[in-house]
Amino acid sequence: MNIGDAAARAGLPAKTIRYYEDIGLVSPRRGENGYRSFSPNDLHKLVFLGRARSLGFSIEDCRSLLALYGDENRASADVKTLARAHLAQISDKIAGLQAMHATLTDLVSSCAGDSRPDCPILKTLSDR
Amino acid sequence: MNIGDAAARAGLPAKTIRYYEDIGLVSPRRGENGYRSFSPNDLHKLVFLGRARSLGFSIEDCRSLLALYGDENRASADVKTLARAHLAQISDKIAGLQAMHATLTDLVSSCAGDSRPDCPILKTLSDR
DNA sequence: TCTTGACCTTCCCCTTGCTGGAACCTCCAT
DNA sequence: ATGGAGGTTCCAGCAAGGGGAAGGTCAAGA
Numbered sequence: 001m002n003i004g005d006a007a008a009r010a011g012l013p014a015k016t017i018r019y020y021e022d023i024g025l026v027s028p029r030r031g032e033n034g035y036r037s038f039s040p041n042d043l044h045k046l047v048f049l050g051r052a053r054s055l056g057f058s059i060e061d062c063r064s065l066l067a068l069y070g071d072e073n074r075a076s077a078d079v080k081t082l083a084r085a086h087l088a089q090i091s092d093k094i095a096g097l098q099a100m101h102a103t104l105t106d107l108v109s110s111c112a113g114d115s116r117p118d119c120p121i122l123k124t125l126s127d128r
Numbered sequence: 129m130n131i132g133d134a135a136a137r138a139g140l141p142a143k144t145i146r147y148y149e150d151i152g153l154v155s156p157r158r159g160e161n162g163y164r165s166f167s168p169n170d171l172h173k174l175v176f177l178g179r180a181r182s183l184g185f186s187i188e189d190c191r192s193l194l195a196l197y198g199d200e201n202r203a204s205a206d207v208k209t210l211a212r213a214h215l216a217q218i219s220d221k222i223a224g225l226q227a228m229h230a231t232l233t234d235l236v237s238s239c240a241g242d243s244r245p246d247c248p249i250l251k252t253l254s255d256r
Numbered sequence: 257t258c259t260t261g262a263c264c265t266t267c268c269c270c271t272t273g274c275t276g277g278a279a280c281c282t283c284c285a286t
Numbered sequence: 287a288t289g290g291a292g293g294t295t296c297c298a299g300c301a302a303g304g305g306g307a308a309g310g311t312c313a314a315g316a
Binding site: 013015016018019023033034035053058059 | 301302303304305310311312
């Protein structure tokens with residue numbers, strides 16, 4: 001299967017797949033013509049990667065997850081640890097964003113939003 | 129005031145301040161020796177930038193905010209519009225992260241996390 | 257057979273918002 | 287005069303790809 005089909009089936013841009021090959025996440029064979037040839041297993045990996053990425057796992061996490069997936073003797077504890085660490089990062093991000101959101105919501109609601117220059121948003125940002 | 133003092137007072141790394149000068153957000157004068165010399169107004173801008181950045185505004189948003197701040201004839205509506213757009217982006221990000229969080233929480237809680245290889249997390253990622 | 261258009265290849269630069277480091281200059285205190 | 291703590295520039299790199307150029311290949315239609 002050529003990269004275009006693999007991309008369509010995996011739901012990933014071809015560019016992304018090439019990048020994944022570049023960094024060693026997948027290693028499709030090459031045909032006589034130099035085209036990448038994706039096996040069902042390669043495709044499967046790509047789908048796996050797409051899902052892991054859509055859950056916010058970093059590329060390095062994905063590399064670890066793929067390794068664990070391929071390891072018959074893995075301990076599910078290792079997967080769980082990785083996922084929990086990621087979960088904690090997500091929580092942190094959410095908390096940070098919610099703090100921003102709260103502050104900004106206050107500021108926005110206190111701003112008249114008319115043609116006059118007075119603006120509590122700018123005032124807050126520039127306050128001494 | 130030299131960059132080190134400006135950095136300490138603004139709560140920004142010196143590197144960041146040099147970067148901000150590079151992209152035209154601040155324009156401190158230069159002394160005879162080539163050192164940057166920050167005026168109180170420059171410092172004020174840096175503090176402004178630090179706060180805006182900490183609220184998640186992009187550099188380009190910061191540029192606009194600074195321009196609005198310096199414009200006596202601004203309409204507060206323009207500031208509000210900018211802030212609201214940013215708020216919407218934050219909301220989107222939060223929603224995305226919360227969806228990830230929910231999914232991952234489910235997966236994590238369903239994983240035994242022991243020494244056996246069976247793992248619903250990997251199973252979900254690799255499911256056909 | 258020729259050509260056209262879709263697909264593939266590599267390559268390098270661009271993005272965001274900095275951060276680290278190398279090589280070098282300047283200032284102040286001893 | 288010398289040492290160390292500042293400052294300066296420039297270059298490289300991070301995540302995770304995206305854009306686009308220059309060129310090779312393949313399959314179908316005239």
